[in-house]
Amino acid sequence: MPDTAVSTRPSRPFADLHRAPDADQRGGAAGREDLGSLPEWNLNDxxxxxxxxxxxxxxxxxxxxxxxxxxxxxxxxxxxxxxxxxxxxxxxxxxxxxxxxxxxxxxxxxxxxxxxxxxxxxxxxxxxxxxxxxxxxxxxxxxxxxxxxxxxxxxxxxxxxxxxxxxxxxxxxFRPHQLSDELERMLHEKHVSGRSAWVRLFDETMAALRFRLHGEELTSSEVLNKLTSHDEATRKAAAKTFGGTLGEQVRTFSLITNTLAKDKQIEDSWRAFARPVSSRNLANFVEDEVVDALVGAVRESYPKLSHRYYRLKAKWMGKDTLPYWDRNAPLPEDDDKVVPWQNARETVLNAYAEFSPRMAEVGQRFFDDNWIDAPTRAGKAPGAFSHPTVPSAHPYVLLNYQGRTRDVMTLAHELGHGVHQVLAAHQGHLMADTPLTLAETASVFGEMLTFQRMLRNETDPKRRKVMLAAKVEDMLNTVVRQVAFHEFERRVHDERKNGELLPERLGEIWLETQREALGDVFLFDEEYQYFWCYIPHFIHVPFYVYAYAFGDCLVNSLYAVYENAHGDFADKYLEMLQAGGTKRHRELLAPFGLDASDPNFWHQGLGLIERFIDELETFD
Missing domain, CATH: 1.20.140.70 (Oligopeptidase f, N-terminal domain)
Structure with a gap:
């Protein structure tokens, strides 16, 4: 789908609901035989x-x-x-x-x-x-x-x-940003040989890359999963080969990034958008000021969230500082338990059923009717997504399942998208789609339901600590890391107005935004400057990434309402999902007494992460 504001939209791009890799690269060294029979989707529908x-x-x-x-x-x-x-x-x-x-x-x-x-x-x-x-x-x-x-x-x-x-x-x-009929038609026709071609070049370059580790040639998903290995030497080697291989291709990735940023700048100028992010905000039907408040609140909270947590993690690991490859390292107490596919399925569906039998009933169809593609394989898209397709069919979920608890959370996330898409389908093709900011609400809420149920059922203190730490890291990846990605993207687009950015400059911006977000406990080696290259959202859907932080903070506030609500909360929640794209965020949140334009709203959502970190500090 072109970024052209008013051109016809034949379909939602598969990346629209594709989780940013750094938000969901769930590790695991489990073999396929340990995971059970993994489903592959049937596209015959x-x-x-x-x-x-x-x-x-x-x-x-x-x-x-x-x-x-x-x-x-x-x-x-x-x-x-x-x-x-x-x-x-x-x-x-x-x-x-x-x-x-x-x-x-x-x-x-x-x-x-x-x-x-x-x-x-x-x-x-x-x-x-x-x-x-x-x-x-x-x-x-x-x-x-x-x-x-x-x-x-x-x-x-x-x-x-x-x-x-x-x-x-x-x-x-989009009326204020509409061009003449002839220009709109021209932009629409040339999209396939312009922006779309560069996106395809990025996808195929990433899919073709192989990362050599311990004598094996791994895909990007497989090598990133090694960053959660219990063995530090494996984590280090995986990080080095990943960054080094990206560095060998950095000129190609830089050319793609510079070209698409310039292309966006030209079109934004013609359409009179005030800022590079403004067209995305309008597509999300959220005001620039609301996004600014979100980003400001998250950046202001870096010291008491990510900086504090990672200092705590360094202490647990017996270190004063952490090399960057330890960011997603398992805790020493983590037994690296493999979760077979059948167990993951039951865990998520049971959590959904406890909240709403209707949610579980819809989710069950994804498993029964082969709407999920779970195995990792060469050439397959990395990460995970739920593609809504069209109302006359049904969504499809793509995963790269490797048997970790975090993979279970990814399943809960994408199934939340899928349930949302099924429930909204009755609105018809033109009104079923939900703005990205609200689309992430259902997915993150599905994760939260699953996590809270698993936490309630866990009585072993060590396991609770591991689970809480994993959840905090997921939330930091979803909120802090995605806002850091947003800041990288903003700075790249702002600087691109003055000319092409050399690969070295892109690496500098990446390191600056990562250091700000993660804190001074981390040490970054030279090859880390290339890690920006593989984030597909920068290419597929510019300025998508803040939607994750929006959704996570919104869900944290929503879950707080749920914990204190009476019996009709689930009904209200399902009504919100069924509305699809017919209502804006103010209308959808009003029944829950929430208002995203209130600055305190974002701090309330961030407060849940802070409370989880408070609890983790009691385990010392």
Whole structure:
């Protein structure tokens, strides 16, 4: 999906709900036999194959319908009455859903094996075909935005059109940044040979990299997992080979980053966005001031959160300082227990069921119907995500499951996304999607439910300490690290306005933002300057990362309400998820008495992390 504010959107990119790697690289040296039978997804619910007749038929049908829609309505939308405009939107939505199904399938196939040239060719071909077809649809949202406000209000007296009022509200939010019809069409058409091509280059470069460790050639997911090994020599060797190998490719990654930052700067300038982050904030329907308050609150809390925790961790490990490869090291008391897949499944579903049987019922379908792809394998996308696809189908979850407790948390996270996507599907293709900030709410809440249940059931003090420490590290990765990523991204985009940034400068910004976030307890060797290279969010979805901190702090506040709530909390929560994209964050949080525009809201959320650290200090 291009960043173009008003162009037609054939599908959500697979990265939109793809957790930032440093937030969820869950380690583990377990062999596949220890994990049990890991599921692989069945994409036949979308299409039976890359060359299947059903896929070709949908392509041709969408091509004809898009052309016909343009012939029927281009230049005429403003003159339609409310009922007739509703019919036009229904036709537009149906075409968009077919295009969304096509691109969702292509993206999922590609995520399963990014290193296969034939798969890459199929993915590129689908992008080109869908972009060509959807060019006939670009006029639609442009003309909707050109309808005067009073004229649209008159049309909205139609009951049929009022169904689409939330979507019209969101489309028209981009009116101040809309360009001429010709420019919008040109930007849409060239996306596939511009930004999209650079994103593909990044994906395929990362997927092709192999990291040599102890005589083995490992993928990025596999080598990053070694950073949680109990053996310090293994952690160090993994960190060295990872950073060193990224360093060998740093010129390519720097070129991609510089090119995409310049591309964004040009488009933002034409669209009159005040700051590089502003277009993302508008897409998330959250005010710049709210994001600034979040980022400010987190940075202000670095000393009492991350700095304090990692000093505590250094003491537990018998050290005065920590080399950077010890950041995700297990505690000495951690028995490195392997969690088989079946146990992970039961743990998460039981936690969901305790909160709401409906949540567990929806989550169960992901396991029963092969909607999850769990094993690690060469060429597969790293990290984890839940792709919503389209309402007429269902979401798919990608994991790289390796049997650690943190992998269980990742399953709980992505299943939270999946449940949210299923519950919101009834809103239809145009209104099921949720802004990124609120999309992370369901996932992080699913994690919190799972963690709290596991903690309540654990009576051994050493195990409780290990669990609490792991949760704190997850929360620091989700809040502190992601805000540090945001700061890196902000500084890169700001400096790019004055010219291309050399690889050395990118490394300097990375080290400066990491030192600020993690504190002076850490020592960073030379190769750590290259670790920025592998974060896909910088490339796929600029300024995505603050959504994790937004979601985590929001959930911490929401969970505090839940702990003191009466019996109707679960019902209210499910209603919030079912709303999809029809409501903004103020409306969704109002039933819980929460307001994200209040600066105290963020400090309340950060306070939960602080309390967990307080409890950990009692174990000394």
């Amino acid at each position: 979308l299409y039976s194959g890359t060359q299947s007749q059903d896929l070709q038929d949908d392509l041709e049908r969408a091509r004809g319908q898009a052309r016909q829609l343009r012939e029927d309505y281009e230049g005429r939308l403003a003159g339609l009455n409310g009922d007739t405009l509703a019919v036009a939107i229904e036709r537009y939505e149906a075409i968009e859903e077919v295009l969304g199904r096509l691109m969702s399938y292509a993206q999922l196939v590609y995520s399963g094996d990014m290193s296969n040239p034939e798969v890459g060719k199929f993915y590129q071909g689908m992008q080109e075909s869908v972009t060509e077809i959807s060019t006939d649809l670009v006029f639609f949202t442009l003309e909707l935005n050109n309808i005067p406000e009073d004229a649209l209000e008159a049309k909205l007296e139609s009951e049929k059109l009022r169904v689409y009022q939330p979507w019209l509200r969101d489309v028209r939010a």
